[in-house]
Amino acid sequence: MRRAAPAFVAVAVLLSGCAAPAPGVATTTTDTLAGTVTVSAAASLTDTFGTIADAFTTEHPDVTVTFNFGGSSALAAQIVEGAPVDVFAAASAATMTTVVEAGLTEGEPTAFATNTLEIAVPPGNPGGVAGLADFTRPELSIALCAAEVPCGAAAMAAFAAAGIAPEPDTLEQDVKAVLTKVELGEVDAGLVYATDVRAAGDRVDGIEFAGAAAAVSVYPIARLAASTRNAAATAFVAYVLSPAGRKILDDAGFGAPQQ
Amino acid sequence: MGAGGDGMSVAAALRLARGAFTLDLDLAVTAGRTLALLGPNGAGKSTALGLLAGTIDLDSGSVVVNGRVLDDESTHVETEHRRIGVVFQDYLLFPHLSVLENVAFGPRSSGIPRAAARSQSVQWLDRLGIADLASTRPPQLSGGQAQRVALGRALASNPELLLLDEPLAALDVEVREEVRGELGRFIHDWGGPTIVVTHLFDDVVALADDVVVIERGRATQRATVRELVQAPATSYVSRLVASWSDD
Amino acid sequence: MMQASARRSSRRSFLSPALWIPAGLALALLGLPLMALVVRAPWAQLPELLRQPTVASALGLSLGTALLSTAISLVLGIPLALVLARSDQWPAVPRRLLRALVTVPLVLPPVVGGVALLLLLGRNGLIGQFLPFQLPFTTAAVVIAQVFVAMPFLVLAVDGALRASDRRFEVAAATLGASRFTVFRRITLPLVAPGVAAGALLCFCRALGEFGATITFAGSFPGVTQTLPIATYLQLQTDPDAAIALSLVLMVISATALVSLRDRWVPGVTA
Numbered sequence: 001m002r003r004a005a006p007a008f009v010a011v012a013v014l015l016s017g018c019a020a021p022a023p024g025v026a027t028t029t030t031d032t033l034a035g036t037v038t039v040s041a042a043a044s045l046t047d048t049f050g051t052i053a054d055a056f057t058t059e060h061p062d063v064t065v066t067f068n069f070g071g072s073s074a075l076a077a078q079i080v081e082g083a084p085v086d087v088f089a090a091a092s093a094a095t096m097t098t099v100v101e102a103g104l105t106e107g108e109p110t111a112f113a114t115n116t117l118e119i120a121v122p123p124g125n126p127g128g129v130a131g132l133a134d135f136t137r138p139e140l141s142i143a144l145c146a147a148e149v150p151c152g153a154a155a156m157a158a159f160a161a162a163g164i165a166p167e168p169d170t171l172e173q174d175v176k177a178v179l180t181k182v183e184l185g186e187v188d189a190g191l192v193y194a195t196d197v198r199a200a201g202d203r204v205d206g207i208e209f210a211g212a213a214a215a216v217s218v219y220p221i222a223r224l225a226a227s228t229r230n231a232a233a234t235a236f237v238a239y240v241l242s243p244a245g246r247k248i249l250d251d252a253g254f255g256a257p258q259q
Numbered sequence: 260m261g262a263g264g265d266g267m268s269v270a271a272a273l274r275l276a277r278g279a280f281t282l283d284l285d286l287a288v289t290a291g292r293t294l295a296l297l298g299p300n301g302a303g304k305s306t307a308l309g310l311l312a313g314t315i316d317l318d319s320g321s322v323v324v325n326g327r328v329l330d331d332e333s334t335h336v337e338t339e340h341r342r343i344g345v346v347f348q349d350y351l352l353f354p355h356l357s358v359l360e361n362v363a364f365g366p367r368s369s370g371i372p373r374a375a376a377r378s379q380s381v382q383w384l385d386r387l388g389i390a391d392l393a394s395t396r397p398p399q400l401s402g403g404q405a406q407r408v409a410l411g412r413a414l415a416s417n418p419e420l421l422l423l424d425e426p427l428a429a430l431d432v433e434v435r436e437e438v439r440g441e442l443g444r445f446i447h448d449w450g451g452p453t454i455v456v457t458h459l460f461d462d463v464v465a466l467a468d469d470v471v472v473i474e475r476g477r478a479t480q481r482a483t484v485r486e487l488v489q490a491p492a493t494s495y496v497s498r499l500v501a502s503w504s505d506d
Numbered sequence: 507m508m509q510a511s512a513r514r515s516s517r518r519s520f521l522s523p524a525l526w527i528p529a530g531l532a533l534a535l536l537g538l539p540l541m542a543l544v545v546r547a548p549w550a551q552l553p554e555l556l557r558q559p560t561v562a563s564a565l566g567l568s569l570g571t572a573l574l575s576t577a578i579s580l581v582l583g584i585p586l587a588l589v590l591a592r593s594d595q596w597p598a599v600p601r602r603l604l605r606a607l608v609t610v611p612l613v614l615p616p617v618v619g620g621v622a623l624l625l626l627l628g629r630n631g632l633i634g635q636f637l638p639f640q641l642p643f644t645t646a647a648v649v650i651a652q653v654f655v656a657m658p659f660l661v662l663a664v665d666g667a668l669r670a671s672d673r674r675f676e677v678a679a680a681t682l683g684a685s686r687f688t689v690f691r692r693i694t695l696p697l698v699a700p701g702v703a704a705g706a707l708l709c710f711c712r713a714l715g716e717f718g719a720t721i722t723f724a725g726s727f728p729g730v731t732q733t734l735p736i737a738t739y740l741q742l743q744t745d746p747d748a749a750i751a752l753s754l755v756l757m758v759i760s761a762t763a764l765v766s767l768r769d770r771w772v773p774g775v776t777a
Contacts, residue, residue, distance in 0.1 A: 073743040141629070141643065146726060148743040169643040170725025171732070173739055177721065180621075185630040186642050314677050338680040339689075351678040355696045364692070365682035416682045 034062035037232045038084065040075040041067060042091035042150075042219065044115065044175060047199055048252040049089070049240075055248065056239045063232045071174055072096075072150060079104060079224065086233040089221040089240070091115070092150040096220045106227065109220035111257035112240050113249050116216055117151075117158055118194040119207040120182045127188025131209045132159065134189065135166035143178045143190040146171040151178070154215040155191045161214030179204065193217070198253040218257055269420050269452050272320035273310045282306050282476040286454070288420075288469070293446055293453040295467030295484075297460070299495060303476040304456045308424055311454070312345055313338040324419050339368075344418030348425040350409040352397035358408050359384065359393040365416025383411040387445065402430040403438045410442070414449055421446070421453040427462060439465045460499040463487070472496055540757065547754050548747040555751050563729045564737035565755065571645065571733065572713040575652035579660045579709045582653075584695070584702065587664035608665075611658045619654055620722025623647075627723075647724035648731050652713035659712050660705035667701020668694070711760040 041049050046069045053065040068075065068085065072095040079085055080102045088105070089112070090096040096109050121129050127140045135142050144166065145152030152171065159166050169187065172178045178190040183203045197206035221240055227233045239245050246256065267290035275282040282303045288294040298304050309315035311322060313329065313336060321331035324343070329336040344365075352361050362383055366376035384390045387407045397405060406426065413421060426442060427435045443466050446453050455466050463470055463484060470487050472480040472495070480492035491497040555561055590608060593601045611619055627634040627641045627650065634641060641647045675697060679689045695702070717735040724731040726740070734756055742749040 071743065077742075077746060141640070143725065146740045146743075148740040168727065170727050171740075172726060173721060173736070180722075181642075181725070184621075184624055184628060186624055186628045312677075312681055314680070338677070339683050339685055341681075342683070343681060345678070345681045347674070347678060351672075351674055353675060353679070353693060353697075355699070364679065364684070368679075368682055368684040368688055412682065 033060045033232050033235055035232050036064045036066060037086050037236045038066050038068065039087040039089065039236065040079060040083070040085045041069055041087075041089040042072045042075070043069050044091055044193055044195060045069070045089055045219070048195070048249060048254065051248050051252075052240060052245055053236075055244060056236055059239075060232070060235065063235075065236065084226065085224055086227040087221065087223055087237055089219060091217055091219055092153070093218055093220055094153075095150070096222065099222070099224070104224055104226065105222040106225045106230075107223065109222035110237075110241060111218045112221045112245075113219040114216050114255035114257050115193045115195055115219065115253075116212045116255065117154055117191050117209075118197045118212065119209055120179060120190050120192045120197050120200070120204045121188065121207060122182055122185040123202065123205055125205055125207075126185070129189040129207065131207070132162050132164050132166075132211070135159070135168070135191075136164060138167055140188040141186065142166060142168045143170050143172055143181045143187040144168040145175055145178055145191070146173060149174055150217060151175040151191070151193065154217050158191070158209075158211060158215035162211045193253075195253040216255070219254070267325055267419060267452050269322075269324050269454075271311060271322045273307055273317065273322075274320040275306060275310065275315070275318045277306075280306075280476060282310075284471070284473060284476070284478055286311075286471060288452040288454055290452050291450050292468045293455060293466055295463040295470045296454060296456045296473055297458070297463050297470055297496075297499075298473035299458060302473045304458075304473060305424065307473070308345070308422055308454075308456050311420070311422060312343050313341050342416070342418050343420045343422060344413030344416055345422045346406070346409045346413050346424065346426055349429050350397075350405045352400070352405055352408055352412070354397050357394050357396060358389070358400070361397065361408055362411045362415045365412060369416065380411075380415055383415045386448075387411045403434055403441075406430070406438060406442070407445075410445055419451065421449065421451055423453065423455045423457075423466075425457055425459075426455065426466075427457075427459060435461070442466065460503045464503070543750060543753060543757070547750050549751075551747060552751045552754070555748055556755070560728050560732075560737060561734075561752065564732050564734045567645070567648070567729065567732065568714055568734040568756075569759075571648045571652060572710050572716075575649050575656055575713040576660075576706055576710040578649065578653050579657040579713075580702070580706055583657045583660040583705075583709075584664055587661045587668060588690075588694075590661065590665045591668035608658050608661050611655055612662075616655055616716065616718030616720075617722050620651060620719035620724075623651060623654060623719065623723040642723060643725045643727065643731060645724075645730055648720050648733060651719040651723045652716045655716050655719050656709040656712040660702075660709040663705025663708060664698060664701050667698035667705075670701075671697045707764055710763060714760060715756060 039049065049067060053067070057063055057065060072090040072092055075088065076090065076095045076098045079088060079099050088096070088099055099105055100109065119129060119131070121127065127134070129140070134140065144155050147153060147156055151174070170181070172181070175192050175196055179192050179196050179200060181187045182190045182192070183200065194206065197204060221237055223230075223233050223237050250256070269286070269288050271286045273282055273284045273286070280303070284303070284307055286294065286296070286307070296304050296307060306315060310317055310330075316335065317330050319332065322329040324341075328334050329341050353364065356364065359377065359380055362380040363376040366379050367373065371379070381390065381393065384393055387410065389404060389407050389411070392400065392404060392408070397408070400408065427439055430438055439462065446466065455462060457463060467484055470480070470482055470484055471478050472487070472493065474493065474495055480487065480496060482490070487496060488500055491500050556565070586608070590604060593604055624631060624642065626632050627637070629635065629640055629642065641650070671694075675693050676689050679693045684692065715735055716733070717739065720731070720733060721736050726732045726736045734752060738749050738752040738756070741752055
């Protein structure tokens with residue numbers, strides 16, 4: 001899918017170039033960026049970064065962006081073990097820290113997005129869930145992320161701030177698994193990211209809760225030292241941080257980090 | 260031994276068509292007598308045996324043992340209820356059971372308690388002269404020993420008809436003569452109706468009273484052994500008799 | 507010298523030297539990752555790790571559910587293997603359908619199997635909606651997921667053993683007056699015992715390592731549904747060393763079961 005984009009964009013540029021005074025000149029002289037940027041990004045960024053890459057390669061048709069989406073911790077472990085990656089975008093500062101401490105980043109990581117937790121319930125809210133307090137009702141089936149993964153850590157922080165001891169029925173290995181169980185109606189409520197609720201569309205209903213601000217996930221992005229295609233990788237990171245990138249992140253439900 | 264009482268009798272009319280092959284064979288044997296079913300390979304001997312034992316279904320005809328109908332148009336008694344003992348060509352002793360357990364298998368299956376079944380089986384092993392093999396596993400037996408165990412296993416289930424399928428074919432030629440003699444004695448001692456399926460004329464002479472020659476699914480001669488030797492009806496029998504006399 | 511050794515090898519089994527290269531590569535591919543696991547394992551940390559209540563309960567849960575799944579697979583899978591082995595006389599379509607049905611869980615990604623179980627037995631599932639109790643997130647769901655994924659290993663192993671076994675022993679038993687069930691119990695089953703044992707071991711080891719179907723259908727909650735593979739996966743997020751240690755525990759259990767039990771079972775029937 002992503003691979004096809006540059007070719008498509010190239011055609012578009014050629015077509016628009018027909019209207020320009022000197023066809024072909026625009027594509028060769030205004031953009032010297034070329035090559036491939038390999039980006040390891042948190043699974044929650046899958047759709048959003050796809051859109052960003054499409055927009056980025058429209059501006060830089062000779063650049064190909066390839067993605068490796070997964071759990072942030074697993075991605076960090078891959079990078080530490082030597083995975084050939086140019087850019088790392090994590091869902092938590094902690095996972096980024098392991099890469100920084102391994103001396104593998106080029107410059108300081110930059111926070112580019114935030115994500116807040118939201119209660120996800122099946123359409124129609126069969127359990128009548130109104131807020132975090134409902135997570136203690138024993139008759140409800142509740143799914144949370146396991147404390148070991150970032151969304152679980154965020155959930156624990158939110159419950160701690162609210163002074164509530166939830167009674168979950170399952171502690172899932174990632175946020176998508178929580179969402180799946182909500183979508184299938186197997187649980188009455190789950191705690192997921194606001195972006196997940198938005199991406200799921202009609203399949204789940206989202207309920208914002210007071211105190212969500214107590215557990216905001218901050219997403220850092222960094223270029224990796226091993227990168228040999230500095231220019232394109234730097235440009236991609238800059239694009240994510242640009243107003244154009246910000247707009248796409250906003251549309252997906254990601255908040256802006258406080259600078 | 261006298262397990263088979265007087266008046267036991269078997270009458271069978273076996274009709275079967277399988278593709279080009281048709282079997283049309285009448286057999287009768289009474290207690291104390293041994294009938295040999297003699298024929299070349301592919302004549303239908305094994306099929307006849309399967310029909311008697313109930314492992315193959317008749318197209319038409321009947322099997323009657325001691326007045327009990329085992330098979331006809333309206334009846335089909337399953338193998339396990341027929342009380343027909345079979346000594347298979349390669350014996351088919353259960354490899355995971357000891358000799359004693361093999362022999363006790365029939366009595367156990369008919370509901371006799373374990374201890375009683377074992378003591379009965381020990382007696383059978385005694386009669387067959389293989390009591391010392393009771394705890395041996397079949398793979399360790401010689402051919403002659405295995406045959407005795409197979410015979411003991413078939414007789415211990417107290418059958419009304421004994422079928423022997425090529426009883427000496429699996430044995431080395433050197434030991435056949437001795438085993439054949441013993442087998443004849445055991446069958447005689449048992450005294451029930453017996454059918455021996457064979458292609459060896461030596462078996463017929465040593466074991467049988469009467470002979471039915473079967474060729475291409477049909478009986479081509481019915482006779483006593485003496486009559487068969489004196490007046491072979493087909494070239495197949497003539498050749499068998501001739502090669503037998505040469506020995 | 508050359509001649510003598512050539513003659514000896516041809517008298518035993520003929521194995522071309524050319525085959526040693528791919529065989530060696532295969533062995534390396536299978537063995538070296540495990541070796542890496544052993545080399546990198548934090549051995550000193552292991553005893554302390556095993557004393558952690560979450561690890562101990564995950565280990566106990568894994569052993570208990572895997573044993574139960576194997577028992578259920580034996581009770582249900584052996585009769586299914588009999589049907590499968592005797593299906594040769596069936597028309598082609600139902601026969602192939604049956605075989606495909608038994609094989610599908612082997613090729614299905616376990617997570618998909620877990621979703622399928624949810625769609626059938628979940629709260630809104632085809633059958634689940636009529637159940638008076640909820641299956642997902644219970645230990646029973648762990649066992650169901652394991653049976654779904656692991657039973658085919660047993661069924662196919664027993665099916666293979668049944669096909670290789672001599673059915674005439676069953677005929678012989680019938681002539682001795684044995685009922686069909688007696689034949690099954692005393693003849694058919696003991697004759698395929700090595701196949702059953704091998705299948706049960708594979709089934710147990712597969713159930714022990716089950717992850718995808720379990721976490722999807724049964725979820726993950728310590729002491730209830732969080733089996734050792736799931737605990738291992740979660741440890742991987744925060745403490746990779748601990749995860750390596752836990753996976754070693756799984757490996758040792760499986761290897762011990764395979765090595766010790768297999769050799770004890772196989773010589774039972776040599777004929």
